[in-house]
Amino acid sequence: MSAVQSVLVVGGGAAGCATAILLAEAGVAVDLVEIKPDVATTGSGITLQGNALRVLRDLGVLDGVLAHGYAFDVLGLRTPDGTVIAEIPDARTGGDDLPATVGMPRPQLARLLLDRAVDVGAKVRLATTVTSVSPDGDVAFSDGSAGHYDLVVGADGVRSRVRELAGIPAAVDPVGMGIWRVFTSRPASIERTDLTYGGAAYIAGYCPTGADSIYAYLVEDAQDRTGLSPDEQLATMRDLAAQYGGPWIDIRERMTDAARINYTHFESHVVDAPWHRGRVVVTGDAAHSCPPTLAQGCAQALEDAVVLADELLAAEDRETGDAAERSSTLEKALTAYVDRRLPRARTIVDGSVQLARWLLTHEPPPRAGGTADVPGLLGRTAALLTQRP
Numbered sequence: 001m002s003a004v005q006s007v008l009v010v011g012g013g014a015a016g017c018a019t020a021i022l023l024a025e026a027g028v029a030v031d032l033v034e035i036k037p038d039v040a041t042t043g044s045g046i047t048l049q050g051n052a053l054r055v056l057r058d059l060g061v062l063d064g065v066l067a068h069g070y071a072f073d074v075l076g077l078r079t080p081d082g083t084v085i086a087e088i089p090d091a092r093t094g095g096d097d098l099p100a101t102v103g104m105p106r107p108q109l110a111r112l113l114l115d116r117a118v119d120v121g122a123k124v125r126l127a128t129t130v131t132s133v134s135p136d137g138d139v140a141f142s143d144g145s146a147g148h149y150d151l152v153v154g155a156d157g158v159r160s161r162v163r164e165l166a167g168i169p170a171a172v173d174p175v176g177m178g179i180w181r182v183f184t185s186r187p188a189s190i191e192r193t194d195l196t197y198g199g200a201a202y203i204a205g206y207c208p209t210g211a212d213s214i215y216a217y218l219v220e221d222a223q224d225r226t227g228l229s230p231d232e233q234l235a236t237m238r239d240l241a242a243q244y245g246g247p248w249i250d251i252r253e254r255m256t257d258a259a260r261i262n263y264t265h266f267e268s269h270v271v272d273a274p275w276h277r278g279r280v281v282v283t284g285d286a287a288h289s290c291p292p293t294l295a296q297g298c299a300q301a302l303e304d305a306v307v308l309a310d311e312l313l314a315a316e317d318r319e320t321g322d323a324a325e326r327s328s329t330l331e332k333a334l335t336a337y338v339d340r341r342l343p344r345a346r347t348i349v350d351g352s353v354q355l356a357r358w359l360l361t362h363e364p365p366p367r368a369g370g371t372a373d374v375p376g377l378l379g380r381t382a383a384l385l386t387q388r389p
């Protein structure tokens with residue numbers, strides 16, 4: 001018997017679905033509630049690096065990811081006019097038998113994960129949330145029902161309601177950057193991610209997400225763009241894109257649908273230990289979030305799930321069945337979870353924020369007398385991510 005026999009997961013994103021899959025597969029009774037009526041309707045593309053793919057394989061969805069996504073192993077660097085200045089083999093952080101990177105549409109990833117959670121026995125309720133959660137595991141739901149669980153997992157994103165209900169403090173900070181994203185059809189010339197640092201934006205980049213699709217992004221100083229109509233948003237992103245050459249010329253021509261443009265600000269936070277209060281624990285973006293400068297937020301959410309499930313299920317060997325003993329076993333498992341995850345998650349958040357700050361302050365590289373050692377940071381990060389969490 002594991003440290004838990006019944007678990008409520010709140011949130012059907014990557015962290016929540018991965019946690020639900022791993023626990024349900026091991027025989028734990030898992031309920032999952034998701035506030036949205038469907039998880040697979042919104043979002044642009046996502047970059048999944050090897051360490052994320054390693055977890056997705058463990059979850060049983062890698063075939064679907066590879067079938068829907070677009071795999072590549074080289075990162076290009078370009079100047080704003082489109083000239084290629086470097087082609088860098090990407091680290092295969094998930095192992096040599098996995099691609100370095102796969103781009104895919106977010107809705108398809110969400111669909112694969114939620115379907116898998118249902119297939120392995122998790123009971124999923126959409127358009128449902130929690131209205132109260134007690135440290136003892138008593139829960140009231142928005143549909144008027146109630147339940148008691150050995151553990152409630154708050155996988156409900158950066159503005160986690162579960163975190164708030166549990167009284168776990170978090171300070172989500174703005175990073176100072178905003179990102180324009182477009183999801184569109186793939187020009188044949190785009191077969192990998194190319195990044196341009198500088199020009200009209202801090203970062204201009206794109207990622208193929210399938211045979212027929214890409215997402216592209218432009219990172220600027222954070223601005224209040226809420227007053228812009230969809231057509232004005234499209235025009236603003238098109239104006240920025242016009243400052244870039246190479247494949248951006250094709251991308252800009254394909255930027256015609258205002259509904260496929262999205263603007264959001266970069267944020268970051270790390271919750272201090274412990275990540276639980278009684279029988280309530282947070283995971284994924286509810287516990288830590290980073291700007292996507294290392295493209296690691298989803299990967300870190302997936303790694304959280306692996307470690308949380310690992311600690312909960314490993315507790316089996318330590319526990320006798322007595323209620324008090326089980327409660328102390330749970331406490332130890334949740335403490336071991338945060339002990340294993342916090343240092344790695346903090347390193348990734350700090351590295352992601354550092355990259356953003358170097359760009360914001362135009363910090364020169366070491367060869368020019370500055371401290372912006374981007375290759376060094378990327379190399380250290382890849383070495384860390386290659387190790388299993």
Ligand SMILES: Cc1cc2nc3c(=O)[nH]c(=O)nc-3n(C[C@H](O)[C@H](O)[C@H](O)COP(=O)(O)OP(=O)(O)OC[C@H]3O[C@@H](n4cnc5c(N)ncnc54)[C@H](O)[C@@H]3O)c2cc1C
Pocket residue numbers: 010011012013014015016033034035036039045046047048049052128129130155156157158160161162179264266283284285286289291292295296297298299300301
């Ligand atoms: C601009 C941008 C680009 C990014 N690009 C990448 C990338 O390329 N690669 C990468 O690895 N990461 C990327 N990330 C980070 C990544 O999106 C997140 O880290 C990841 O989605 C976190 O997963 P999660 O499941 O913890 O949270 P979420 O994805 O936020 O999922 C939370 C779920 O909980 C639901 N929910 C919320 N509140 C409630 C509630 N009260 N009750 C029930 N359900 C609720 C939500 O509807 C949602 O389905 C990016 C982030 C941003 C902002």
